[in-house]
Amino acid sequence: MSTYKEIHLVKRPHDGKIGPHLFEQKTLPIPTPGEGEILIKQTYMSLDPAMLGWMSEDRESYIPPVELGEVMRSSGVGEVVASNHADFSVGDKVMGMTGWREYVVSDGSGFNKLQDGVTEEMALCVFALPGLTATTGLYNFGEPKEGETLIVTGAAGSVGSIVGQLAKADGLRVIGVVGSDEKADWIVNELGFDGAINYKTDDLEEKLKTLTPDKIDVFFENTGGPIQQHIFNRMNTHGRIVVCGMIADYQSDNPAPGPNWIPLIKKRINIRGFAMPDHWGEVPKLLQKLTPYVQQGKIKYRAHTIEGLDNAEEGLNMLFNGENKGKMMVKL
Amino acid sequence: MSTYKEIHLVKRPHDGKIGPHLFEQKTLPIPTPGEGEILIKQTYMSLDPAMLGWMSEDRESYIPPVELGEVMRSSGVGEVVASNHADFSVGDKVMGMTGWREYVVSDGSGFNKLQDGVTEEMALCVFALPGLTATTGLYNFGEPKEGETLIVTGAAGSVGSIVGQLAKADGLRVIGVVGSDEKADWIVNELGFDGAINYKTDDLEEKLKTLTPDKIDVFFENTGGPIQQHIFNRMNTHGRIVVCGMIADYQSDNPAPGPNWIPLIKKRINIRGFAMPDHWGEVPKLLQKLTPYVQQGKIKYRAHTIEGLDNAEEGLNMLFNGENKGKMMVKL
Numbered sequence: 001m002s003t004y005k006e007i008h009l010v011k012r013p014h015d016g017k018i019g020p021h022l023f024e025q026k027t028l029p030i031p032t033p034g035e036g037e038i039l040i041k042q043t044y045m046s047l048d049p050a051m052l053g054w055m056s057e058d059r060e061s062y063i064p065p066v067e068l069g070e071v072m073r074s075s076g077v078g079e080v081v082a083s084n085h086a087d088f089s090v091g092d093k094v095m096g097m098t099g100w101r102e103y104v105v106s107d108g109s110g111f112n113k114l115q116d117g118v119t120e121e122m123a124l125c126v127f128a129l130p131g132l133t134a135t136t137g138l139y140n141f142g143e144p145k146e147g148e149t150l151i152v153t154g155a156a157g158s159v160g161s162i163v164g165q166l167a168k169a170d171g172l173r174v175i176g177v178v179g180s181d182e183k184a185d186w187i188v189n190e191l192g193f194d195g196a197i198n199y200k201t202d203d204l205e206e207k208l209k210t211l212t213p214d215k216i217d218v219f220f221e222n223t224g225g226p227i228q229q230h231i232f233n234r235m236n237t238h239g240r241i242v243v244c245g246m247i248a249d250y251q252s253d254n255p256a257p258g259p260n261w262i263p264l265i266k267k268r269i270n271i272r273g274f275a276m277p278d279h280w281g282e283v284p285k286l287l288q289k290l291t292p293y294v295q296q297g298k299i300k301y302r303a304h305t306i307e308g309l310d311n312a313e314e315g316l317n318m319l320f321n322g323e324n325k326g327k328m329m330v331k332l
Numbered sequence: 333m334s335t336y337k338e339i340h341l342v343k344r345p346h347d348g349k350i351g352p353h354l355f356e357q358k359t360l361p362i363p364t365p366g367e368g369e370i371l372i373k374q375t376y377m378s379l380d381p382a383m384l385g386w387m388s389e390d391r392e393s394y395i396p397p398v399e400l401g402e403v404m405r406s407s408g409v410g411e412v413v414a415s416n417h418a419d420f421s422v423g424d425k426v427m428g429m430t431g432w433r434e435y436v437v438s439d440g441s442g443f444n445k446l447q448d449g450v451t452e453e454m455a456l457c458v459f460a461l462p463g464l465t466a467t468t469g470l471y472n473f474g475e476p477k478e479g480e481t482l483i484v485t486g487a488a489g490s491v492g493s494i495v496g497q498l499a500k501a502d503g504l505r506v507i508g509v510v511g512s513d514e515k516a517d518w519i520v521n522e523l524g525f526d527g528a529i530n531y532k533t534d535d536l537e538e539k540l541k542t543l544t545p546d547k548i549d550v551f552f553e554n555t556g557g558p559i560q561q562h563i564f565n566r567m568n569t570h571g572r573i574v575v576c577g578m579i580a581d582y583q584s585d586n587p588a589p590g591p592n593w594i595p596l597i598k599k600r601i602n603i604r605g606f607a608m609p610d611h612w613g614e615v616p617k618l619l620q621k622l623t624p625y626v627q628q629g630k631i632k633y634r635a636h637t638i639e640g641l642d643n644a645e646e647g648l649n650m651l652f653n654g655e656n657k658g659k660m661m662v663k664l
Contacts, residue, residue, distance in 0.1 A: 053598070061598045062569075224593065237394075243596045250594070257589035261556065262582070264575045264605025266385070266393045271603040273596025 003027045005309055006101030009066045012057050016251025018317050022055065023072065023100075025310075031105045038083045039105055042098045044120040044305075045076040047315045047328040048129060048158075049247045050275075062275040072100040072312075075128055077120040088113075095123050100312055102332055125301035125327040126294055127287070129276060130158035135286045136279045137242045138163050141272040142218045146171035149212050151231055154222030155193065156183035158327035159244060162299060163220050164193050166290075169298045172218070175211045177227055179322045186325075191300055197227070204230045224248040224255070232259040235269055243273040251320060302326030334362045337641055338433030341398045344389050348583025350649050354387065355404065355432075357642075363437045370415045371437055374430045376452045376637075377408040379647045379660040380461060380490075381579045382607075394607040404432040404644075407460055409452040420445075427455050432644055434664055457633035457659040458626055459619070461608060462490035467618045468611045469574045470495050473604040474550045478503035481544050483563055486554030487525065488515035490659035491576060494631060495552050496525050498622075501630045504550070507543045509559055511654045518657075523632055529559070536562045556580040556587070564591040567601055575605040583652060634658030 010024045033039045054066050054073050066073050076098035080088050085108050088094070096111035098104050114123050125131070137159075138144060150167045154160040155176025164174045164187065175195045176187045184196035195211040197204065204227050215234045219241045225248035235241070249255035263269065279286070293299050304326040306315045311330065318324045342356045365371045386398050386405050398405050408430035412420050417440050420426070428443035430436050446455050457463070469491075470476060482499045486492040487508025496506045496519065507527045508519045516528035527543040529536065536559050547566045551573045557580035567573070581587035595601065611618070625631050636658040638647045643662065650656045 058598070062600065221593065228593075243593050246592070246594045246597065249592060255592040255594055258592050260578070260581060260587040260590050261553065261560075261575050261603070261605065262578045262587055264603065265578065265607055266390070267605065268394065268607055268610055269605050271593070271596065273593065273599065273601050275597055275600055278600055 002030045004030050004102040006071050006099070007309060007312065008069055009055055009072045010068055012065075012068070013052065013055055015253055016052060016056075016320075018052065018055075018313060018320065020313055023313055030103050033082050033084050033105050035084050037105055037107050038080050038085045038088045038094075038111075039103060040078040040094060040098065040111070041081045041103055042076045042078040042101065042332050044078075044124055045074050045098060045100065045309070045312065045330040045332060046124045046128060047074070047312065047319055047330060049245055049250065049319060050129075051316060052250050052320070062277050074098060074100055075124070077114070077123050078104070093120065093123075095128060100309060102309060121303040121305070121327075121329070122301070124329050125158065125303055126162065126290070126299055130327060131162050131290050131299075132279070132283060132286050133244060133276045134159045134162035134166060135290045136276060136282070137220060137244045137274055138166055138218075139289060140279070141242045141270075141274060142167075142220060142240050144170050144172050144218055147173075148217035149173040149175070149214055149236075150218040150220065151175045151177065151212065151216050152220040152222065153177040153199075153225075153227065153231075154245060154247065155187050155196065156325070157222060158301075160220070160222050161187065161191060161301065161326075165191055165299050166293060167218070168192050168194075169293055169296075173212075173214070175208075177223070177231075183325070186302075199225065199227045208234055218242070220244060222247065226256075229259050232263065235263065235267055237267045239267060239269045241269060241271040243271060247320065304328050305331050307331050335359045336362050336434040338403050338431070339641060339644065340401055341387055341404045342400055344397075344400070345384065345387055347585055348384060348388075348652075350384065350387075350645060350652065352645055355645055362435050365414050365416050365437050367416055369437055369439050370412050370417045370420045370426075370443075371435060372410040372426060372430065372443070373413045373435055374408045374410040374433065374664050376410075376456055377406050377430060377432065377641070377644065377662040377664060378456045378460060379406070379644065379651055379662060381577055381582065381651060382461075383648060384582050384652070394609050406430060406432055407456070409446070409455050410436070425452065425455075427460060432641060434641060453635040453637070453659075453661070454626075454633070456661050457490065457635055458494065458622070458631055462659060463494050463622050463626075463631075464611070464615060464618050465576060465608045466491045466494035466498060467622045468608060468614070469552060469576045469606055470498055470550075471621060472611070473574045473602075473606060474552060474572050476502050476504050476550055479505075480549035481505040481507070481546055481568075482550040482552065483507045483509065483540075483544065483548050484552040484554065485509040485531075485557075485559065485563075486577060486579065487519050487528065488657070489554060490633075492552070492554050493519065493523060493633065493658075497523055497631050498625060499550070500524050500526075501625055501628075505544075505546070507540075509555070509563075515657070518634075531557065531559045540566055550574070552576065554579065558588075561591050564595065567595065567599055569599045571599060571601045573601060573603040575603060579652065636660050637663050639663050
């Protein structure tokens with residue numbers, strides 16, 4: 001009888017620190033799908049910043065935490081290798097909430113087949129959480145208008161890179177904040193951003209001033225950190241701030257305070273936090289919006305792929321240390 | 333020839349400090365209205381927190397500052413004492429931007445006649461800036477729903493007291509934050525709020541917990557100050573924060589920071605700053621919304637009236653020190 005590996009969450013992170021002690025690996029016999037079920041062999045598994053939240057004891061968040069002793073939560077892409085389900089055939093490539101494991105049995109709910117021409121990497125980089133999140137945040141809340149200026153933090157990240165490219169395609173001036181010169185180079189020279197700020201080495205106030213002569217209309221926040229206040233200071237009247245991620249603060253027990261609210265009144269600014277699970281019902285509409293940009297070649301992406309389930313925990317740490325170049329995923 | 337007094341702004345406040353040295357009083361001959369003009373004798377002049385902004389050198393605010401040497405800006409109510417204008421007769425009571433002066437000549441633009449049964453005090457307390465601001469903030473941005481909990485800071489103030497009464501009339505649980513036991517008593521026992529917090533003497537976290545068992549859905553912010561973070565911590569998922577005023581911080585050169593933005597994502601909260609001048613075009617619609625509440629006796633108000641133009645500057649300071657009880661105005 002063949003076996004497969006899965007990884008369970010057994011401890012909650014303290015101070016946001018992720019390490020091998022939080023997980024336990026199990027080796028189990030590969031299950032047989034029952035009536036109406038399919039067996040999926042996962043091929044690519046997504047690693048996302050939201051995972052730290054899912055691992056933590058926070059009952060107030062948008063989805064409940066992973067229970068201790070359960071398989072760690074994740075989305076992924078896989079191939080149907082056995083099917084007792086009328087809608088799925090062996091060989092179908094599917095995407096859904098797979099979890100940290102090599103095989104998963106499902107009744108098919110929550111799993112969708114990849115469209116023709118969509119590779120596994122493209123699926124996880126664009127048509128999964130990153131692309132849907134970027135599309136929701138930018139168009140539901142950012143209200144981008146041609147000729148305006150948008151700034152996005154985490155601009156080389158999975159969400160940020162798509163936000164910036166969508167806004168560029170819509171005729172905005174787009175500036176990205178990144179953490180390395182390599183990423184700055186990529187977003188400007190490969191993705192076509194109008195400018196990049198390296199938050200680790202640049203004089204933030206000066207660089208912002210130079211790159212946003214007409215100040216900022218849309219601020220798409222993926223990171224938090226000290227640059228937040230500088231960007232906030234340069235917001236235009238009726239500016240929109242979309243808060244999608246605060247990765248710089250997730251691991252801190254005492255996150256830094258935010259900006260004082262006086263400018264919100266003076267400039268009539270709107271700040272909107274959002275999370276994708278509120279918007280699953282809009283996915284068909286979101287894909288309708290996103291797909292033409294992809295078909296027109298306007299959305300480039302890069303996957304940062306590591307190999308093997310054993311390295312998932314390390315990959316997650318790379319994400320929080322900003323060491324990843326592109327959408328983080330595990331090839332199984 | 334008779335004369336009248338007007339007060340000009342001659343210096344900008346330093347560190348938000350207001351004093352007599354900022355103003356200069358002039359005695360001038362009472363003007364004669366020209367063709368198409370009216371002469372208004374001001375009877376009640378409004379004092380508002382926004383005045384500090386109008387006096388300051390802040391070109392980024394929602395309306396330009398008062399120029400040095402100009403009459404200090406204010407709204408007020410007066411009586412038409414001479415008219416060469418077809419739409420106005422001697423004896424009409426009118427409301428508009430009068431300025432710190434006893435008489436004003438106008439071509440009538442921006443001046444509206446008081447409706448029958450509306451006293452000068454009611455006009456300035458309810459149908460002027462306070463009521464319009466409360467109505468705009470609560471209904472355009474607060475999205476109050478029956479059974480929800482609303483908390484309003486500056487709850488005994490001109491805007492806050494109306495916000496709370498509108499929300500009570502709509503079936504919300506309403507808690508007000510005030511700075512004295514007398515004000516707490518007034519909002520609970522006269523206005524019908526469900527509870528009051530004295531931010532100067534109560535244990536904020538404990539009192540909030542007791543008074544908002546279902547936490548907070550709408551936070552109407554008029555003051556800023558340390559209670560802001562405590563209220564922010566108790567916001568519910570999909571909560572709305574309407575930022576209308578930050579009077580505790582206006583006089584500070586280094587306003588305290590605001591809350592970290594992580595909870596905005598976890599709870600998908602919206603924060604919206606607004607200022608009434610964006611909404612002048614909606615006034616007829618706003619009055620349609622507000623008037624029935626007033627007619628049904630659901631909006632109580634109190635005016636804090638001081639006498640004489642000479643005391644306007646002192647009245648403004650009372651406002652910033654929280655010494656006023658009710659809508660601050662000067663009887664001329």
